[in-house]
Amino acid sequence: MKIKNLKNTRILLLVSIFFLSFKTTFAQLNTGAGMVLRTNIENPGINIRGGYLIDKKINVSLDFTYFLPYKEEGISSKIVERTNNCLELNLNISYWIDKIDATTLKIVVYPIAGLNLTVTKESETIKQSSGKLETTSDPNTNIGFNIGGGVMYKINSINFFAEGKQIIGINQAALTVGALILFKWDAF
Numbered sequence: 001m002k003i004k005n006l007k008n009t010r011i012l013l014l015v016s017i018f019f020l021s022f023k024t025t026f027a028q029l030n031t032g033a034g035m036v037l038r039t040n041i042e043n044p045g046i047n048i049r050g051g052y053l054i055d056k057k058i059n060v061s062l063d064f065t066y067f068l069p070y071k072e073e074g075i076s077s078k079i080v081e082r083t084n085n086c087l088e089l090n091l092n093i094s095y096w097i098d099k100i101d102a103t104t105l106k107i108v109v110y111p112i113a114g115l116n117l118t119v120t121k122e123s124e125t126i127k128q129s130s131g132k133l134e135t136t137s138d139p140n141t142n143i144g145f146n147i148g149g150g151v152m153y154k155i156n157s158i159n160f161f162a163e164g165k166q167i168i169g170i171n172q173a174a175l176t177v178g179a180l181i182l183f184k185w186d187a188f
Contacts, residue, residue, distance in 0.1 A: 028182055029053070029183045030050070030051045030181065031048075031049065031181055031183075032048075032159070032161075032179050033047060033048050033049070034161070034177055034179070035047065036175070036176045037174070037175045038173070038174040038175075039174075041067050041070070041084075041086055042070040043067055043070045045066060045067035045068070045087075045088075047064070048063065049063030050062055053182075056098075057096050057097075058094075059093070059094045059095075059096055059110070060092075061092050061093075062090070062091055063092070064087070064090075065087060065088045069083055069084065071083045071084075078127055079124055079125070079126055081125040082125075083122070083123045084120065085120065085121045085122075086119070088116060091114050092115075093112075093114055094111060094112045094113075095111060096108045096109075097109050097110060107151065107153055108159070109151050109152075110151075111148070112146055112147065112149055112150060112163060112165055113145075113146060114145070114146040115143070116146050117142075118141070118143075118144065118167070118170055119140070119141050120139070120140045121137055121138070121139045122138045123137040124136050143169060144167040144172075146166075146167055147165060148163060148164050149163065149164065150163025150164070150176075151163070152180070157183075158179055158182075159181075159182065160178075161179070161180060162175070163175070164176075
């Protein structure tokens, strides 16, 4: 009986320590949008994102970018039209480092690391010898790793940001500029 009570006491103590350690936990949601320029993609992309900031420093974010389609017409006597479509999904983690400037507005710098999923589709409309048009498409899915950094300029609850990253495995670079809105609360 004593061993069972001792075991229950230890479990209760561990659970109490676990919950007390989060007494001052701070959590913050952020959401925003921006524009992306990426190497080897002719048109800009529209980016939407959401993140979860843990203890004012570690941000885990998910973002989606849709690149505007790029269309070429009259490429040759045989190829009538070529269209490229691209979208990407990123799961990133960053560490926000606060700096205070002279006007008391905050500047935050941060390194980025994460995963990238890029889906591209190239379609060609070809004129057959019979005069008939035939469309073919070639979809590709690539997975890469993001490494980079960013800077934010905080004004109240809005953060204007610029971030650059290299996508390893796809061998492309991306530059994103936009704004985030922050929503915060104390978790306990």
